[in-house]
Amino acid sequence: MTPFDNRLRMPFFSGTAFALLFRGIASKRLVLLALTLALLPALNGCLGNDQKASGPPPAPVRTATVDRADVPRLxxxxxxxxxxxxxxxxxxVAGxxxxVHFTEGQDVQExxxxxxxxxxxxxxxxxxxxGMLAKSQAQLNKALDDMARYGKLVGDGYVSREAYEQTATQAAALRATVQSDKAAEESAALDLAYCTVVAPISGRVGALSVDKGNMVKSSDATPIVTIDTLSPIYVGFSVPEAHLPIILDRMAVESVTVTATPTGAQPEQGVLTLVDNTVDTRTGTIRLRATFENADRHLWPGQFVQVELPLGMGExxxxVPSRAVQSGRDESYVYVVDKDNHAAYRAVKPLFEHKGVSVVEGSLAEGEQVVIEGQVRLAPGLPVKVVE
Structure with missing residues (x-):
């Protein structure tokens, strides 16, 4: 046998040589595997350092201190x-x-x-x-005379009982006719009186919707004119139902003063006069109403005003500063900077506000630092950097 096969042109090895060759290749692979396993901890350490170095930088924020104080409950x-x-x-009536006896926009009396x-x-x-009443009245008088005369004659036997009863029946029917004609006369007199339309209340008239010469009728949907009483005047507003017990307690003891400030005008003083009988289940608020004398006509129907309702003193x-309180989907919240300089989420319940300070309830403690600027970049657990 020759060392090379002429057909395959491949080197020929004996069984011993092939075993030695395979054993050498396997040894090299084992050495490479051992080196790889030895280098894995070092590689993991390098990757970990890279990840730490690529983490988010601290977010710059400004903070304020949570405090306790006496605050007017407004x-x-x-x-x-x-x-x-x-x-x-x-x-x-129609006609x-x-x-027209008034000028649009003037005050009228009832x-x-x-x-x-x-x-x-x-x-x-x-x-x-x-005329119909006079006729039926004359007929009734004649029937009454006949009935009286027949009453005497029937006793003496000159007329029958049946004739007397007929006169009595005719008199009763004519009496009913007279009553009906009197009612018709009264109704006609009322319609004539209604031709002069008078002011049902005292107040200020608005614009005339129908001019002189037009036909009007009682079924018209649009009123001829609207009269509004401006003094006194009402201001309606809603407050959260959480304040209802305090409001009712104060109204039971004294008059509750309400201040209403129109845009560009001076504040007006009024008195709380109505607390609605039902809390609105959709908004969790209750409707209140205050009455103002409005002698100077500074308040006008339809106007929006800023209302201030004092409810004593919160002791x-x-x-927290009002700008620290954020509104979420289901609740209000603040961010607190913890001892490790990380942002911590705290749910709060704002009660009322006074001069940029909000009174809140929640898992806050006096002395903690709440974020007042930079909340938009925060999330629970993120590092922060407090700047001055």
């Missing part, structure tokens, strides 16, 4: 002004407006004439009803 809400009485004036509707058709109806309550 509720600040937005209120809406409305008239203490408002009436849309509509006619009670043409003959005359009972003052506002417009006159053409009275002539109603005066004619009244005369007709009076040694927990306070």
């Amino acid at each position: 509720l600040h809400v937005v209120g809406n002004v409305r008239a203490s009485a408002s009436v849309g004036v509509r006619p009670r 043409e407006i003959q005359q 009972g003052q004439p506002l417009i006159t509707i053409d009275p002539r058709p109603f005066a004619a109806i009244l005369r007709e009803k009076r 040694q309550v927990l306070t």
